[in-house]
Amino acid sequence: MTQSPPRRLRSQDWFDNPDHADMTALYLERFMNYGTTPEELRSGKPIIGIAQSGSDLNPCNRHHLDLAKRVRDGIRDAGGIPIEFPSHPLFENCKRPTAALDRNLAYLGLVELLYGYPFDGVVLTTGCDKTTPSAIMAAATVDLPAIVLSGGPMLDGWHEGKLVGSGTVIWQSRRKLSAGEITRDEFLQTALDSAPSIGHCNTMGTASTMNAIAEALGMSLTGCAAIPAAYRERGQIAYRTGLRAVELVRQDIRPSAILTRAAFLNAIRLNSAIGGSTNAQPHLMAMALHAGVRLDPEDWQLHGYDVPLLANVQPSGAWLGERFHRAGGVPAVMWELLQAGLLDGDCPTVTGKTMAENLFGRESPDREVIKPFGAPMMDRAGFLVLRGNLFDFAIMKTSAISEDFRTRYLSEPGRENIFEGTAFVFDGSADYHARINDPALAIDADSILVIRGAGPLGWPGAAEVVNMQPPDRLIRAGIRSLPTIGDGRQSGTADSPSILNASPESAAGGGLAWLRTGDRIRIDLNQGRCDMLVDEAQIAARRAEGIPAVPASVTPWQKIYRETVTQLDRGATIEGADAFSRLSETLPRH
Ligand code: FES
């Protein structure tokens, strides 16, 4: 019996193509300029891209510039050839009007790079919030063997002997500042102390959440997500990720084999158990869409709501990234879910093993930080999916509802989990900041703060502005949070009881557009409803007044983004982009 010849690699069509000797010469010549030899590129060794997300513009991912050296070593030692290239920077805290605008841009860019250049596989370097979903979205579309290397969280932050988590401490300090308990200088120093090293946010904000989700999906090596950026293990897993990337190509393990519906449901459950960011909802929807997996907005409630909170990590718990890692990190949380029968252990992963095999022996040694399934931090920690005449879809992270809030608003005998209040409506965050402390605005403990014009179309890009704090005078009186509703998002590090991601948004003609200050709103968590108590005839009359105005587009991309973006319930993806899938099955023409 004759042996079948080795599979011809995609990159050989560029560098080793007898039918196109002229083109091959062109493709090869400039790669020689930094010392690469024609023999290497024509050797049939897998060419592995390193999608570099770190730069001076993305400080959360910047240490990937160093980690990439270990990735290269791993690729070389496994017999591959590394080619590192930059991806579009996505820095959460700095990009105006919001980094969310650029997630789809980074996705588009990476699709073009992975498809149009001679790659056989790719290492996706991730960290800051949207770097992870944009990379996995692109890998799913192109369907090239891909592995995620997260950069890891910063070391734990400490201020005056207390743990201070990045992001979370900002929201807490803002309230203290409003209550007159700290000065502006102390505010700034606390924020600086919360971010003591290289790495992404050390809380279970969107960055840690999305990297945990990448691991739960089976897209990174076991234990990768939680290793702090500055630990020696981070460099070691960078090396192992490089090694594994080459094997993925040899074994032809592509995202389409890993990103199944079962894997996405695993990720939804993991998100509840870690008290993950509400931003996971649109990002996971977007990744599923590009992977060709049907995920419905209701899946968050059906598969995620009943899952208990196991990770005692801020903002839903007490600890930060270092202790979470030492307690076993993501595998230890997944181990609990697997034992409880809440995880599909048969899912294939980039390790070449199933998820259950990866999790073998990963029980947590630290029960203060990772709770046993039978004794969780809280039951039912997932997102509640709400609907009503204000929107068709919104989510609420019930794990962030404080006991104080619960007893003040949600525990009236016979009406548990039902709250009625008067709406105060703000058109965008400038309006909120301008008017929230206006004494003429009679906001009290019975009020609901509403923000609109903050969605994908309205902002544009969907901003993290729904976690609005009450007026200073209420905070000083001890009312530290009010219910909030909005068509924007909320920072994953925030601890507010907000109703978020309302779809369709006001700018798309959703119900929030017809709400007026003074209207009564009823939130019924038992029924999963949120309604304005305004009759149909009156709503119809308000429709005639038109949709509240939003700022005009000021860059070409803002205009294109608005023309193409879907609503947050569908992941705020590019309409129609999911028609393009498994691009690596065909070669681009010369
Ligand atoms: Fe980049 Fe939090 S701002 S990870």
Ligand code: MG
């Ligand atoms: Mg954020």
